[in-house]
Amino acid sequence: MAKQKYAVIGHPIGHTMSPFIHKRLFSLSGIDAEYSVYDIPPEELEKKFKEELQYLNGFNITIPHKQGIIPLIDELDPKAKLYGSVNTVFNDNGTHKGYTTDPDGFLKALESADIPFSGRVVILGCGGVARTMAYEAVLADNDLTLAVRKDDVNMAKELKKELESIKETEVKVCLLDELTGKIDVLVNATPVGMFPKVDNCPVNDEIIKNSKAVFDAIYNPLETQLVQKAKAFGNKAIGGMAMLVWQAVVAQQKWNDVTFNKDDINQLCIDCLEELKNK
Numbered sequence: 540m541a542k543q544k545y546a547v548i549g550h551p552i553g554h555t556m557s558p559f560i561h562k563r564l565f566s567l568s569g570i571d572a573e574y575s576v577y578d579i580p581p582e583e584l585e586k587k588f589k590e591e592l593q594y595l596n597g598f599n600i601t602i603p604h605k606q607g608i609i610p611l612i613d614e615l616d617p618k619a620k621l622y623g624s625v626n627t628v629f630n631d632n633g634t635h636k637g638y639t640t641d642p643d644g645f646l647k648a649l650e651s652a653d654i655p656f657s658g659r660v661v662i663l664g665c666g667g668v669a670r671t672m673a674y675e676a677v678l679a680d681n682d683l684t685l686a687v688r689k690d691d692v693n694m695a696k697e698l699k700k701e702l703e704s705i706k707e708t709e710v711k712v713c714l715l716d717e718l719t720g721k722i723d724v725l726v727n728a729t730p731v732g733m734f735p736k737v738d739n740c741p742v743n744d745e746i747i748k749n750s751k752a753v754f755d756a757i758y759n760p761l762e763t764q765l766v767q768k769a770k771a772f773g774n775k776a777i778g779g780m781a782m783l784v785w786q787a788v789v790a791q792q793k794w795n796d797v798t799f800n801k802d803d804i805n806q807l808c809i810d811c812l813e814e815l816k817n818k
Contacts, residue, residue, distance in 0.1 A: 542571050542572060542573060543570060543571065543572040543573075543596040544572065544573055544575070544594075544595045544596055545561065545572055545573070545574045545575070545595060545596055545597050545598055545599075545794070546574060546575040546576065546577050546592070546595055546598045546599070547561075547574070547575075547576055547577070547598065547599040547600070547601060548577045548578075548579050548584075548587075548592065548598055548599070548600055548601070548604055549577075549578065549579070549600070549601035549602055549603070549604060550578055550579055550580050550581065550602075550603060550604070551578060552576055552577070552578040552601070555576060555601065556783065556811055556814065556815070557574070557576070557599055557601075557787065558574050558575075558576060559811065559814050560783070560784055560787045560807065560811065561574045561599075561787055561790075561791070562574055563807050563810070564787060564788065564791050564797075564799065564807075565791075567799055567800075567803055568791065568795065568797040568799070570795055570797070572596070577591075577592075577598075579604070581603055581604070581607055584604055584607050584608065584611070585611060588608075588611045592628075593630070593635065594630075595630060596629075596630050596794065597627070597628055597629045597630055597790070597793070597794045598627075598628050599626060599627055599628075599787075599790060600625055600626050600627070600628065601626065605624045605625055605626055605639075606623060606624060606625075608625050608628065608637065609623075609625055609637060611635075612625070612628055612635040612636065612637045613634045613635045613636065614634060614635070614636045614637065615636075615637045616636065616637060616638045616639070618638070618639055618642060618643075619637050619638050619639045621674070621705070622639050622642070622671070622674065624639050624641075625637035625638065625639055626638070626639050626640055626641060626786070626790075627639070627640050627789075627790040627793055627794075629793050629794050636793075638789075638790070638793050640786040640787075640789035640790045640793070641668075641671050641782075641786050642671050642674065642675050643785070643786065643789040644782045644783070644784075644785040644786025644787070644788075644789055645671060645672055645675060645754075645782050645785075645786075646675060647781075647785040647788070647789065648754065648777060648779075648781035648782040648785050649724075649752075649754060649777070651777070651781055651785065651801060651804065651805070652752075652754075652775055652776070652777040652781070653775065654724060654752040654754065654775050654777065655723075655724075655752075656675070656676070656679055656681070656724060657679065657681060657723060657724075658681060658682065658723030658724070658751075659681070659682045659684070659720075659721065659722050659723045659724075660676045660681040660682065660683050660684070660722075660723060660724045660726065661683075661684045661685075661686055661718065661722045661724070661725050661726065661750075662676070662683070662684070662685050662686070662726045662728055663686050663687075663715065663725070663726065663727045663728060663729050663731075663741050663742065664685075664687060664691070664727070664728035664729040665685050665687050665691055665694050665695040665698045665728075666694075666728060666729075668728045668756050669685070669698070669726075669728035670698060670701075672726050672728060672754075672756075673685065673698060673702055673710070674702065674705070677702045677705065677706050677708055677710065678705075678706065680706075680708075681723075681724075683702070683708070683710050683711070684710075684711040684712070684713060684718075685698065685699065685710065685711070685712050685713075686713050686714070686715050686717075686718045686742075687712065687713075687714065687715065688714070688715060689714060692712065692714070695712045696712055698710075699712055715741070715742065718742065718746055719746075720749065721749050721751075722746070722749055722750040722751065723750075723751050723752065724750070724751070724752050724753075724754065725742070725746070725747070725750035725752070725753045725754070725769075726753075726754045726755075726756070727741050727753070727754070727755040727756060727757065727763075727765055728756050729741050730757065732755065732757055732763035732764050732765055733757045733759065733763075734759045734760055737760050737763065737764065738764060739764065740763075740764040740765050740768065741765060742765070744768060744772075747765065747768045747769050747772060747774070748772045748774075750769065750774060751774055751775070752769075752774060752775040752776065753765060753766060753769035753774060753775070753776040753777075754776075754777055754779075754782075755776070755777070755778050755779055756779040756782065757778060757779050758778055758779035758780035758782075758783050758811075758812075758815075759780075759812065759815050760778075760812070761778055761780055761808070761809065761812040762776075762778055763778060766778050780808040780811055780812060781804075781805075781808055783811070784804055784807050784808050784811065785804065788804060
């Protein structure tokens with residue numbers, strides 16, 4: 540069988556972790572494949588798709604092409620249609636199908652840490668990654684609160700409107716320092732605590748103590764102050780590397796219908812941090 544060919548596209552593409560993750564996943568599943576990186580300016584996307592991308596077995600997409608790729612492909616998965624975003628394309632015998640695996644990566648990361656995604660969910664922040672998690676919270680009929688800085692209140696209210704239009708629900712918005720009460724799942728979708736400012740934490744200890752489980756979208760460091768504190772209080776907690784790796788796992792499942800051992804994926808998360816340090 541001929542070697543399969545895959546890639547990640549973006550601009551600027553920088554130090555993407557995708558090759559490291561996908562090459563390991565291909566190795567684990569025993570698939571003979573190569574994985575390349577394409578830095579494609581937006582104005583060249585259509586030309587590059589016609590010349591090269593359409594002949595690949597599949598490819599991943601990062602900023603700024605997650606919307607721009609949509610007119611070029613043949614089919615959209617229902618979730619990609621809902622999000623208006625594609626991060627994975629599968630070439631099914633010449634038919635190009637678009638998916639978004641970010642939401643599934645988030646859900647599978649929670650599942651891998653035995654964190655039930657139900658009850659009162661509080662998301663810190665309201666940017667791009669927060670939108671993905673907020674959509675999933677609403678689709679799962681959770682009681683959702685967006686906790687934000689004063690500067691982001693208007694953006695949070697826009698997201699609230701968007702969420703309430705897809706499902707009959709009431710999304711709450713509050714300031715970070717107004718957040719109180721018991722929380723089932725606390726999600727950090729802000730950059731607070733990211734390398735190099737690893738001593739920062741987006742919320743106080745009282746909130747962390749009152750949160751049954753914590754998910755931090757930050758993946759460098761592997762365990763932020765938020766995750767470490769949650770674990771110290773005896774609560775379940777996981778960092779964002781799991782989401783990064785699991786969304787790649789879901790992409791591989793779309794491409795080749797493969798399955799992976801949870802221990803292998805957990806080890807890959809740890810190895811990814813070492814790879815990041817060596818960048």
